[in-house]
Amino acid sequence: MSEDDDFQTTPCLPLTASLNQKPTSRRKHNSSPAISSPPTFTQTIHSAKKRRPSPDVTENNLAILSRKQCKTFVHAEAFRRTDPDLISPKLMDTLNERLPSNSDTASCNFTWADKKVYAYLDAVDSYSMESRLLSSSTGEGGEGGCDGLFDNEVDGESSTQLDVLLRLCSDPDTDNFDHGCLVVECPLCGLDISDLNDESRQLHTNACLDKCDTPTGNSPHGCRRPQILEQVTEKSSVSTSKQVDVAPVIEWLHSLGLGKYEDTFVKEEIDWDTLQWLTEEDLISIGINALGPRRKIVRALSEFRKGVDQSSKMETDDSKHTTDRTNNLAVNRLITDYFAGSSIHEKKSFRNSRGQSMMEKSQSNSAPLWAVRKKRVPDGGTKTIPLWCCIPGTPFRVDAFRYLRRDCSHWFLTHFHADHYQGLTKYFSYGKIYCSLITAKLVNLKIGIPWDKLQVLPLNQKISIAGVDVTVFDANHCPGAIIILFEPLNSKAVLHTGDFRFSEEMANIDALHTCPIHTLIIDTTYCDPQYDFPKQEAVIQFVIEAIQAESFNPRTLFLIGCYTIGKERLFLEVARVLHTKVYVTAAKLRVLKCLGLPEEDMQWLTTREQESHIHVAPLWTLASFKRLKQISSQYSDRFSLIVAFSPTGWTFGKGKKKSTGRRWQQGTIIRYEVPYSEHCSFTELKEFVKFLSPLNIIPSVNNHEQKSSNAMIALLTS
């Protein structure tokens, strides 16, 4: 039996079964990865990899196909291949030029999703889509060794075909074309799933996969449209409709005895999402001027926010809930139960063993039902939000995913370090996450946050978010780290540094000279005069010289510590200066590829460990001699000496000798502690505060009590 035959005989399961049951023996027989419920996107891709949309459709006859066939091919092909989930800036630029883009430049999520399709296509083949797109747009050959393959593999027509493809996909005169956005169709049933988010698309595709039967004559993909799919489609059409769903809001309004404002809410298209962040000013602006009803609504919203802290079990009925939208409706109905006078369902409060209430009943608007029902939702609602996570004069939170609440829909993430994104999971449904492109890529790659929840903030460009001017600058911390300047309407500018290290470039930022800072929220990690460590350059030089000095033994393995991201500069400089490749694991390379490092840096990396005697390793593995001894024993046949470098500012702590590095040795293991820091030294902190002269300072680290906060502020301003 061929793979396709095998696939086609996959038994029809109800969608709920595919979501909630253990893998079927058929899937196991397919040698797909074991699929627990629900299947992941990767699993979907693995399954979809086995089929093409139509035996007649190939890359070489795209030009003669209808637009729909063409797009179906593209999307199916994207699913069929392994997910790289990445798109290079250069390809992005080309696509931006050549594909119709969303007119709102601040909101690239929809076009991103579609452009990712091309990135998928690009990923596997060495004669890449990227090289073809680039070559067809610039008139040059593809890059980096692709040319030959490209020329050999595809004749001169190929770029023309891609032009045709792009034109077909962006033809505004055809159905499904929506404001310049590409249409995403299910590769199996051809249904337009553009408006569904990634998870819903995945669910939809899985439903199709589960339902695929023996090809039936007319069906272009050999996929019989099953009954359950009709249900999904029907429900989906509700969610994909351009009309705003105000029904739950109206229901809620009536429960407050304020039904007479129904028309106003309908006219203003206030759906459940909007309701949650409605302010009193908003109510006035939409004409609810009378004090009584206004206060009633404000009170009810406030009760609702408190209600989020309480917990209650969600009633579920698997058979009735198959899509986001149905999930949404179910959840929405229950949300109204929080309000006085509308209780239908019994509220059950429960606490976990640590005495924390569980927000089991999520108000998720986008998490699939299984996520809402099965996953524990972080209990952000009960914790007090620290001062340094809130931006005065704005409705924004920064690095506050530990304190998730429905009263906020704008969540900024300064950089991708665990202590800043803690609490963020792929089921995040509290609005938008604002961050740099690098951070967005990492959040998508490592946590699985879909692109439609991520808003990329361009560096050095002022943009308006919820009426607040926001500008972000490079923080000189880890790659993708930003400092954020908020300029609210009250003119009291707030600068949030996230984690940062003051640099010359930062001192040259115009906006920081021209905009008086009212409140400075500052990274006070090393806010103590004892931390007066050297510049990074000096430490890098020290490490290079140490490696040279220890290299007399050719059987020496050098280990350089790093975080998931961070400290890259150290090992890249070592490689560059010593003209030696450094070894990184494949996983580490995937992360490094998100960082947009220049090719001259990337060329020093290798994933073949035998190619290098300088290895990059997680910092924690170098923290103790015990660990290092384990590593040493693994390499005993190749290396007789291990020299490890632990780069951290803590090296410079109390009572420690002030130098660019300290050397420790136990037998054949040498460990250097070097004060390579990506945070400001105390001196730099003071310089930065002097440079900005802010009216208020809010320390963001070691600020657990007023006393320590005051002490730090005194140190910084003295």
Next chain:
DNA sequence: GCGATCAGCT
């Protein structure tokens, strides 16, 4: 068994 949270550790 999976995923999330937390304490403890480096």
Next chain:
DNA sequence: CACAGCTGATCGC
């Protein structure tokens, strides 16, 4: 101690 992030215990589903 922190940094940043791992391990292992525990919990709910």
